[in-house]
Amino acid sequence: MAHRLTRHLVLVGMTASGKTSVANEIARRLNVARLDTDDIVQIIDGRSVRDIFAEDGESKFRQIESQALMSALSRPEPSVIAVAAGAVTVESNREQLGDAAIAGRADIVWLRCDVNALLPRVVAEGHRPLLDNDAADTLQAMATTRTPLYEAVATHAVDTQGHDVARVAELVIELVNESMKG
Numbered sequence: 001m002a003h004r005l006t007r008h009l010v011l012v013g014m015t016a017s018g019k020t021s022v023a024n025e026i027a028r029r030l031n032v033a034r035l036d037t038d039d040i041v042q043i044i045d046g047r048s049v050r051d052i053f054a055e056d057g058e059s060k061f062r063q064i065e066s067q068a069l070m071s072a073l074s075r076p077e078p079s080v081i082a083v084a085a086g087a088v089t090v091e092s093n094r095e096q097l098g099d100a101a102i103a104g105r106a107d108i109v110w111l112r113c114d115v116n117a118l119l120p121r122v123v124a125e126g127h128r129p130l131l132d133n134d135a136a137d138t139l140q141a142m143a144t145t146r147t148p149l150y151e152a153v154a155t156h157a158v159d160t161q162g163h164d165v166a167r168v169a170e171l172v173i174e175l176v177n178e179s180m181k182g
Contacts, residue, residue, distance in 0.1 A: 005032055005078035007104060009176055010097065012150055013111035014143060015085040016118045018160050018168060022111060023082035025169035033079040037087060040068035049084075062090050069093050073100050081106075085142070088149040097153040107176050110154035111168065115143045117161050155179070 009026065011019040020036055027034035038049050041064050045052055052061045065087055072081045073096055087093045100106035119136055151157075156175045160168050 005030060005080075005176075006180060007078050008073060008075075008081055008100065008106040009078070009172070010073075010081045010083055010100070010106050010108045011111055011172070012083045012088060012097070012108060012153060013085065013160075014113060014115070014118055014146065014150075015139065017085070017111040017113045018165060019082040019085075019111055021165045022160075022168050022172065023080045025165050026172060027080040029169060029173065030080070033075075033077065034082070035072045035075070035079050036082040037065055037068040037072060037084045038082075040071055041065055041084075044068060044071075062086070066090055066093055066096075069096055073097075073106065085146070088146055088153055094149065094153050101153075101155050106155075107179055108153050108155045109172050109175065110150040110157040111160050111172075112150075112157050113160045115139050 011023050013019055023034050023036065026032075041052070041061070042048060044067055045064050047055070049061065052064065065084055069083060069087055072079065072083075083097075088097075097106070097108050101108050119139060156172075156179065158168060158171045158175065163171070
């Protein structure tokens with residue numbers, strides 16, 4: 001297991017794929033900072049993600065989210081960064097992620113999970129503005145649109161299905177350790 005990160009470890013993936021939970025676990029194990037773009041959005045704007053969506057719409061949220069991602073990736077000390085699921089839909093965010101990976105400042109890990117496994121989690125959590133109406137169809141449409149985008153930005157992928165948070169964290173750390181050797 002890694003004793004330290006030498007670059008950011010960025011987690012991307014669908015809504016409810018476990019990015020925040022896995023980021024928390026990895027950060028705890030490696031004793032590094034954990035950042036979440038949704039948290040940074042709230043710090044920048046002073047409102048919850050839901051309130052930004054309700055009051056100003058998705059476009060405004062995506063603008064703030066881009067600032068949050070830039071802020072996280074520009075930190076000098078390596079951190080574990082959980083990126084909001086829809087961030088990859090914005091071209092400049094994909095470019096930021098790609099640039100960080102190419103420059104050796106970040107490993108981008110896609111947490112893959114089947115939509116059928118995500119749906120019960122989304123319904124149970126109930127705090128996702130884009131899924132308020134017809135979560136199943138919306139989630140499937142999002143997966144169709146976003147899967148190629150996650151594939152494009154990711155330097156690694158981990159299948160999360162059938163694994164608990166601790167095991168996914170372990171798999172991510174193993175992958176990143178291997179990439180640091182190579």
